Amino acid sequence: MMKTTFYDVYNYPDGSDKRKDYWRFHLGKHMDFSKLKGKKILDVGCGQGTISKILSDAGADVYAIDYSKVSVEHVKKTYPKIKTQWGDALNLKFSDNFFDGVVSIGVLHHTTDTYKGFQECVRVTKTGGIFLPMLYTKYHHYHFLYKLTWFLRKNGRKAEDIPRIFIKGIRKLTEWYYKEPRTDKDAVHLIADQFFTPIAKFYSKRQVLKWGKENGLMFLGSSMTFFGEHRIYNFKKVAELGNDKK
Numbered sequence: 001m002m003k004t005t006f007y008d009v010y011n012y013p014d015g016s017d018k019r020k021d022y023w024r025f026h027l028g029k030h031m032d033f034s035k036l037k038g039k040k041i042l043d044v045g046c047g048q049g050t051i052s053k054i055l056s057d058a059g060a061d062v063y064a065i066d067y068s069k070v071s072v073e074h075v076k077k078t079y080p081k082i083k084t085q086w087g088d089a090l091n092l093k094f095s096d097n098f099f100d101g102v103v104s105i106g107v108l109h110h111t112t113d114t115y116k117g118f119q120e121c122v123r124v125t126k127t128g129g130i131f132l133p134m135l136y137t138k139y140h141h142y143h144f145l146y147k148l149t150w151f152l153r154k155n156g157r158k159a160e161d162i163p164r165i166f167i168k169g170i171r172k173l174t175e176w177y178y179k180e181p182r183t184d185k186d187a188v189h190l191i192a193d194q195f196f197t198p199i200a201k202f203y204s205k206r207q208v209l210k211w212g213k214e215n216g217l218m219f220l221g222s223s224m225t226f227f228g229e230h231r232i233y234n235f236k237k238v239a240e241l242g243n244d245k246k
């Protein structure tokens, strides 16, 4: 059943050109955009569609799902070419081996069962296809920052309850960084995503490579994003495992 989720209220900001360039750069380390034409790619947890749009611009046939109906409506309206639907990363409504590639950027660590989400992404990827999840890194600065700010999330506090001066400060900082106007609401949504998100889990590279092995994936490489709080993994599906072996 569709219920109101955290990201319905604090939907992730739509991608400015700078954010799109940022992701083109990081994903470009692992996928050749010139070879995406006609490829069926699924964006799991598409948010406001930044990643889907980049892939679609490169000629991929993009499918996108998200748990937030507000985000899904936004992507449907803004990027009609993308095949967008409401969906749960832990129970994908696609048949096995359906996609040439699956990407999931900053999503599975916000779910109740990251490993189940990982397995679902692998299930819908064709043998020979690619799977690129991006997950929070364990023992990096953001891991500590999230844990140290537990008191912010105590007693149902909300991002908008933090002092205006911080909200204004974050707004100015993001305006400077993205070189475009931002609203206080954008700043609140960003603060919410970073410090008020109800579930944030952190994974070591070792752990994720173990999951890859268990699920018939070949590890092709990984890289961290600029500040190191995320790692993008590049896997190729090389073996089809029976459900009993998963």
Ligand SMILES: C[S@@+](CC[C@H](N)C(=O)[O-])C[C@H]1O[C@@H](n2cnc3c(N)ncnc32)[C@H](O)[C@@H]1O
Pocket: 005, 007, 008, 012, 044, 045, 046, 047, 048, 049, 050, 051, 065, 066, 067, 068, 071, 087, 088, 089, 090, 104, 105, 106, 107, 110, 111, 193
């Ligand atoms: C931090 S945002 C990232 C959005 C997008 N991937 C991007 O990078 O712009 C996390 C997204 O994951 C979605 N999400 C969280 N749990 C989910 C689930 N179980 N199934 C599908 N989407 C989920 C949220 O609704 C939200 O849009």
